[in-house]
Amino acid sequence: MSVDQVHRFVFSGFGYRCRVVPNPAPRTEPVVVIGGAFQNMYSYRRLEGPWTEAATVVCVDLPGSGGADALPAAYGFDFLTDVLADLLDRLGLGRVNLYAVSYAVPVAYLLARRHPHHLARLALMGAAPIYPPEELKGLEAMAEALASGDAEGYARRSVRALMAPSGRPVRNRAAVTRLLARDMAAVEGDGFQRHHASTRRVIDWPGLPAGGLAGIPTLCFTGEHDTLTRPDLGRDVAARIEDSVFTLVRETDHLPALERHREVSELLLRFFTDQPLDTLDFLTPLERPSRAGFDVTVGAASGGH
Structure with a gap:
């Protein structure tokens, strides 16, 4: 190996x-x-x-x-x-x-x-x-939570922005939701700035x-x-x-x-x-x-x- x-x-x-x-x-x-x-x-x-x-x-x-x-x-x-x-x-x-x-x-x-x-x-x-305005709203919400240091809010908004609504058939939805929410809620310290910079890079991207x-x-x-x-x-x-x-x-x-x-x-x-x-x-x-x-x-x- x-x-x-x-x-x-x-x-x-x-x-x-x-x-x-x-x-x-x-x-x-x-x-x-x-x-x-x-x-x-x-x-x-x-x-x-x-x-x-x-x-x-x-x-x-x-x-x-x-x-x-x-x-x-x-x-x-x-x-x-x-x-x-x-x-x-x-x-x-x-x-x-x-x-x-x-x-x-x-x-x-x-x-x-x-x-x-x-x-x-x-x-x-x-x-x-390019990201249309409706999709950018979800990313803006994530950026706002990061800017305020709200890890739990960031996790909730990330799940909402990245995953399909509950009515759509998605494999392993519960497990992936838990994984995503856990990882995003674990952001701390300079991680807020790093994640915020990456999110802003996408939001500000001209296409x-x-x-x-x-x-x-x-x-x-x-x-x-x-x-x-x-x-x-x-x-x-x-x-x-x-x-x-x-x-x-x-x-x-x-x-x-x-x-x-x-x-x-x-x-x-x-x-x-x-x-x-x-x-x-x-x-x-x-x-x-x-x-x-x-x-x-x-x-x-x-x-x-």
Whole structure:
């Protein structure tokens, strides 16, 4: 069994880190994971077992996340993209399979535009071209609780913003609700500032840049009951990417990696190893939105900035 290797680097004065699980005989390019706003480089351990059997796996704490240095909200996703490019250059992995979750989607998208030579495949979970006003209200409520140091209020508002209403059928809802509420209520000390900066970074984000992506096989997906990055928003992002595949994980919301972690793990393994996805019964039918006529060289889709 490979032993995790933890690396720490500094970019423009901000420390960041990654955890590498090496595979000496991989079947595909390294899998690089950048998680959501409140996750860290250990958050995907429940999913990564099958990935480590096929590839070297790298899980990243960019500045502002996990055990990396705090990052003021004034530093946007452009800066985090530069940090990720710095990491990939330092590790010298060649092309990688990049999996980006929610908050990390703008980072991965910008990397694909600026440094496409780094990517073999791209998987985006919980993508949106921009957050509509209604969704921003939930994030603003979270930011207000953090600014006032109200951990219990932050936990309640996080559950409300990130999880589907109780009438929607969501797998393992009770367990995931307890886990999310517990983790958010545990924020203390400088954690309030760190979480507040990450939340403000999303709120102040101007949206994906105009134009699309080409030449990188891409999977876009989220939960079928996602109310934060709704399916139509993810479909919009997929329409910007040449030959992308879009699908939904049944009976999940914005947190499919918690609610159906085995299924999400299998989905990503299949995608990163070029296996068919259309036989997976936990997915909605595969869609290819970019074939509807969007010109990725023009970037005329709605929501571009």
